[in-house]
Amino acid sequence: MITRLWVWTVSALVPREDRGAWREEWLGELRATGGDMRQAWGALPDAWCLRTDGWTMDGMLRDVRIAVRGLIRKPLFTAVGGITLAVGIGANTAIFSVVDAVLINPLPWPSSERVVSYNHAAPGLGVNVPVVPHSEALFLHYLENAKSLDAFAVFDQRKMNLIIDGEPQRLDANRVTQQYFDVIGIPPALGRTFAVGEDRPGSEPVVLLGYGLWERAYGKDPGVVGRLLDVNGVQRRVIGVMPEIARVGEEELWTPLVIDPAQANEGSLGLIGAARLAEGVTVAGANTEMHELLLRFAQAHPDDFGPEILEQAQLDADVKPLKDLFVEDTRQILLVLLGTVGFVLLIACANVANLFLVRAEGRQREQAVRTAMGASRGDVVRQYLTESLALATFGGLVGLGLAHFGVRGLLTMAPAELPSVLDIGIDGSVLAFTAAISLGAGILFGMFPVLGYARKDLVASLRDGGRSATAGRERHRVRSGLVVAQVALALVLLVGSGLTARSFLALRNVDLGFQPEQRMTFAIGLSDVAYPDVESVEAFYRRLTERIAADPRVVAAAVIDGLPLTEAKSAGPMEPEDEPFEEGQLGPIVEQRRVTPGYFAAMGIDIVDGRAPEWSDRVDQGAGVVIGKKLADAFWPGASAVGRRIRSQGDDFAWEVVGVAGDVRFDDVSQEPLAIIYYPVFDAGPGSYAAARNVDVVVQTAGDPLAAIDGARAALRELDPRMPMVNPRTVQDVVERSLASTSFTVLLLGIAGGIALLLGTVGIYGVISYTVSRRTAEIGVRMALGAPAAKVLGSIVGQGLRLTVLGVGIGLAGAWGLSRVLASLLYGVTATDPTTFTAMASVLIGVATLATWLPARRASRVDPVEALRAE
Amino acid sequence: MSLRMTQITALVLRAVAAGHRYGFDVMETCALPSGTAYPALRRLEKAGLLRSSWEDEDEARASGRPRRRSYQLTARGRAALPEAEQKLEEVRRLLGAMDHGPGLETER
Numbered sequence: 001m002i003t004r005l006w007v008w009t010v011s012a013l014v015p016r017e018d019r020g021a022w023r024e025e026w027l028g029e030l031r032a033t034g035g036d037m038r039q040a041w042g043a044l045p046d047a048w049c050l051r052t053d054g055w056t057m058d059g060m061l062r063d064v065r066i067a068v069r070g071l072i073r074k075p076l077f078t079a080v081g082g083i084t085l086a087v088g089i090g091a092n093t094a095i096f097s098v099v100d101a102v103l104i105n106p107l108p109w110p111s112s113e114r115v116v117s118y119n120h121a122a123p124g125l126g127v128n129v130p131v132v133p134h135s136e137a138l139f140l141h142y143l144e145n146a147k148s149l150d151a152f153a154v155f156d157q158r159k160m161n162l163i164i165d166g167e168p169q170r171l172d173a174n175r176v177t178q179q180y181f182d183v184i185g186i187p188p189a190l191g192r193t194f195a196v197g198e199d200r201p202g203s204e205p206v207v208l209l210g211y212g213l214w215e216r217a218y219g220k221d222p223g224v225v226g227r228l229l230d231v232n233g234v235q236r237r238v239i240g241v242m243p244e245i246a247r248v249g250e251e252e253l254w255t256p257l258v259i260d261p262a263q264a265n266e267g268s269l270g271l272i273g274a275a276r277l278a279e280g281v282t283v284a285g286a287n288t289e290m291h292e293l294l295l296r297f298a299q300a301h302p303d304d305f306g307p308e309i310l311e312q313a314q315l316d317a318d319v320k321p322l323k324d325l326f327v328e329d330t331r332q333i334l335l336v337l338l339g340t341v342g343f344v345l346l347i348a349c350a351n352v353a354n355l356f357l358v359r360a361e362g363r364q365r366e367q368a369v370r371t372a373m374g375a376s377r378g379d380v381v382r383q384y385l386t387e388s389l390a391l392a393t394f395g396g397l398v399g400l401g402l403a404h405f406g407v408r409g410l411l412t413m414a415p416a417e418l419p420s421v422l423d424i425g426i427d428g429s430v431l432a433f434t435a436a437i438s439l440g441a442g443i444l445f446g447m448f449p450v451l452g453y454a455r456k457d458l459v460a461s462l463r464d465g466g467r468s469a470t471a472g473r474e475r476h477r478v479r480s481g482l483v484v485a486q487v488a489l490a491l492v493l494l495v496g497s498g499l500t501a502r503s504f505l506a507l508r509n510v511d512l513g514f515q516p517e518q519r520m521t522f523a524i525g526l527s528d529v530a531y532p533d534v535e536s537v538e539a540f541y542r543r544l545t546e547r548i549a550a551d552p553r554v555v556a557a558a559v560i561d562g563l564p565l566t567e568a569k570s571a572g573p574m575e576p577e578d579e580p581f582e583e584g585q586l587g588p589i590v591e592q593r594r595v596t597p598g599y600f601a602a603m604g605i606d607i608v609d610g611r612a613p614e615w616s617d618r619v620d621q622g623a624g625v626v627i628g629k630k631l632a633d634a635f636w637p638g639a640s641a642v643g644r645r646i647r648s649q650g651d652d653f654a655w656e657v658v659g660v661a662g663d664v665r666f667d668d669v670s671q672e673p674l675a676i677i678y679y680p681v682f683d684a685g686p687g688s689y690a691a692a693r694n695v696d697v698v699v700q701t702a703g704d705p706l707a708a709i710d711g712a713r714a715a716l717r718e719l720d721p722r723m724p725m726v727n728p729r730t731v732q733d734v735v736e737r738s739l740a741s742t743s744f745t746v747l748l749l750g751i752a753g754g755i756a757l758l759l760g761t762v763g764i765y766g767v768i769s770y771t772v773s774r775r776t777a778e779i780g781v782r783m784a785l786g787a788p789a790a791k792v793l794g795s796i797v798g799q800g801l802r803l804t805v806l807g808v809g810i811g812l813a814g815a816w817g818l819s820r821v822l823a824s825l826l827y828g829v830t831a832t833d834p835t836t837f838t839a840m841a842s843v844l845i846g847v848a849t850l851a852t853w854l855p856a857r858r859a860s861r862v863d864p865v866e867a868l869r870a871e
Numbered sequence: 872m873s874l875r876m877t878q879i880t881a882l883v884l885r886a887v888a889a890g891h892r893y894g895f896d897v898m899e900t901c902a903l904p905s906g907t908a909y910p911a912l913r914r915l916e917k918a919g920l921l922r923s924s925w926e927d928e929d930e931a932r933a934s935g936r937p938r939r940r941s942y943q944l945t946a947r948g949r950a951a952l953p954e955a956e957q958k959l960e961e962v963r964r965l966l967g968a969m970d971h972g973p974g975l976e977t978e979r
Binding site: 021024025027028029030031032033035039040041042043044045046049050 | 893894895898904905906907908909910913926931934936937938939940
């Protein structure tokens with residue numbers, strides 16, 4: 001794709017009559033031999049030789065030398081032009097390197113086009129998730145019956161407590177079924193991967209280490225294989241080390257995801273599936289097969305997957321490239337950014353084209369002399385193009401340097417952590433892209449002087465000194481056209497950045513439903529070895545929150561298994577006990593959390609009805625829950641929910657609603673609050689399913705929230721010295737983070753808009769100022785004949801204003817047309833928001849007027865005598 | 872149109888004579904970068920020592936790619952072969968005389 005782009009770009013150099021054949025020859029060879037950029041780059045010298053009609057390498061080098069010398073002799077021209085281009089090219093290179101890694105390059109695994117996300121979609125549930133994953137039983141069903149797969153595995157992501165050299169650490173881990181590494185297709189760097197049966201109960205606990213962890217914790221000691229490692233309180237044998245590219249996210253180790261076929265859970269969909277398609281099987285083929293297998297499974301399990309439920313949830317197979325799972329959120333932003341920087345480059349080109357036009361004007365005599373002495377039209381064209389290409393090369397090189405640092409900055413600010421498996425940086429294809437756009441830019445702005453000057457009779461211009469009226473007017477039109485284009489492009493960018501800035505402000509003012517100020521939070525995880533039952537878990541949370549709250553700087557402390565805006569997700573269908581849904585009708589999907597009693601006070605969430613939870617609400621005592629207002633209104637509209645009973649759909653056991661809490665934004669600042677239920681931490685009897693073990697502790701403080709960290713850490717250490725405190729931060733930070741993707745877009749669009757405004761202004765200033773200098777004599781005469789200074793000023797400002805208004809008009813239409821692209825990234829403002837459109841147009845007109853006013857004022861102060869003498 | 876025989880053109884001419892018909896093929900045989908091999912091919916064709924023809928349209932479409940262009944020696948090209956061989960021999964002798972002289976790559 002890159003080689004094609006390259007050949008197409010370069011083909012612009014080839015004389016038109018040969019172009020088609022030339023392109024076909026290069027593309028044919030590249031296609032037939034599978035050639036890459038190493039072969040393809042030669043298209044440039046080849047095209048150049050054709051363009052220059054067999055000029056020798058010597059001749060080319062001489063041209064380049066002359067061009068470079070010419071650029072060095074005009075350092076200001078070169079610096080302004082070069083830096084303008086460098087900014088445009090650098091921005092494009094930086095964004096492209098991310099786009100290349102994220103959207104274009106395949107995952108770095110063998111035949112990675114066959115690696116797919118093998119999950120379900122259920123648009124009918126109305127839940128905001130990328131895929132609907134598997135239950136244990138569903139996984140086993142597909143594993144046994146799918147013929148279109150070479151390998152199939154499910155995984156989930158966990159934090160795990162490790163003891164390394166006596167130090168507790170909490171690391172990201174993936175629990176995976178046995179064929180996981182066959183799906184990825186990556187062999188271990190050391191030792192072996194999971195063997196058949198190691199994901200079934202009764203096998204020895206084992207663990208695979210990531211390369212980074214191996215390096216950090218064991219100094220790459222190969223003797224680590226076979227040793228025992230304390231993971232979540234269980235001694236696991238290290239069986240191998242996986243190379244860096246085996247990671248799909250932040251995980252640092254892998255343990256088997258143990259599934260007992262005899263007791264496989266049917267309806268709890270929490271395991272993400274990944275598969276490797278068999279040779280020759282298409283994604284569509286695998287999807288069809290999966291669809292049929294799902295129907296078979298549903299027929300066999302009517303309790304969990306009755307036909308009405310399937311229909312209501314619109315549950316169906318969803319096989320797609322695995323990469324789509326990671327990049328879905330970033331795609332839109334990246335494409336908008338790429339478009340944005342593309343606009344910036346176009347504006348930069350227009351500026352440089354104007355510079356070149358002015359320069360060419362000043363060189364008409366020189367060219368005329370050259371022509372008179374026998375230089376052909378081709379010679380003149382060649383000289384112009386060599387110069388513009390030399391400048392573009394200079395800009396490209398500087399731009400590459402800018403991009404190198406820009407990419408790093410971009411990555412530190414990037415919103416969602418992009419998976420490390422995507423290798424972002426400046427590589428061969430990025431270099432090719434930079435070369436192609438530099439060349440493209442060089443040809444683009446180099447064409448203007450060529451079209452404007454090389455065509456006309458240069459000897460005539462030698463005679464009249466380049467003042468022939470008609471040619472002048474035509475050139476002026478070209479320059480004015482460039483200015484109009486610049487203004488239009490700049491306005492589109494300004495409107496885009498204005499709209500995102502407004503939605504950013506709207507997001508900042510959203511009522512989250514809780515108070516992020518003066519609150520800090522950290523995460524902990526309780527292993528089921530040290531805390532075997534719900535009783536011990538509850539007791540620990542109780543002691544911990546009491547101990548932390550004993551600090552005089554602390555107002556309140558509480559625990560929740562998944563703070564708002566942290567991407568924690570747990571949900572299921574619920575129903576009111578007094579009015580259960582009919583058989584087969586799916587209740588609303590309700591977000592579920594478990595909290596300790598002080599949670600609502602600690603987070604500053606209002607209890608709007610009833611009371612806050614108490615320790616005695618546990619399942620074996622009062623069995624009381626607090627629900628969100630949205631859920632209360634959905635089940636008991638117009639009546640109090642307190643005292644009513646609510647249950648998981650299909651369950652016999654119901655909880656009593658003791659209180660109703662204000663609604664809270666959970667998924668994302670921009671998403672409406674979810675229906676939610678808050679259970680007590682003690683929500684299940686002994687032997688029943690696990691208590692909340694991966695939780696966030698939230699601490700409300702009287703003063704600086706971070707000052708409470710040390711006290712909380714001491715309290716934690718006192719209670720359990722082996723439990724690490726993970727990721728302590730303010731709750732405000734949590735909110736900022738969830739706004740990161742918007743603020744990132746706002747920042748980059750703001751920068752782009754700023755650059756566009758600056759370049760556009762410089763463009764207008766340049767053109768008006770140049771016109772004024774050319775018209776000095778005329779203005780002098782007019783003033784000598786008695787024209788008032790104000791009139792002169794007005795006529796020049798008017799000239800600039802006409803161009804600006806024309807550009808603004810086109811730009812408004814363009815921004816209107818492109819608004820659809822931005823719409824999905826906006827919040828609280830429509831993509832065609834009249835205020836933003838008007839404001840940005842006014843800003844642009846204002847700045848442009850200033851840019852014309854400066855040269856106009858100079859003109860109005862022209863001394864007529866002086867002006868005429870200059871003639 | 873006359874052509875100054877250089878090592879590069881000589882190498883390329885000989886490669887085509889030996890049956891290497893496609894640009895990339897010639898480039899690989901002569902171990903020349905594509906930016907050197909192609910201009911040489913163009914010069915030879917222009918000078919009438921080579922002629923080119925296009926692959927059959929249907930054949931190319933069958934294998935799902937653009938047509939390939941192949942180069943053949945003309946009568947003049949064949950007549951120029953001894954000159955090319957002589958040029959290469961000269962270079963070889965020169966290099967031999969210089970023992971460990973510079974490579975063949977630079978065209979002067």
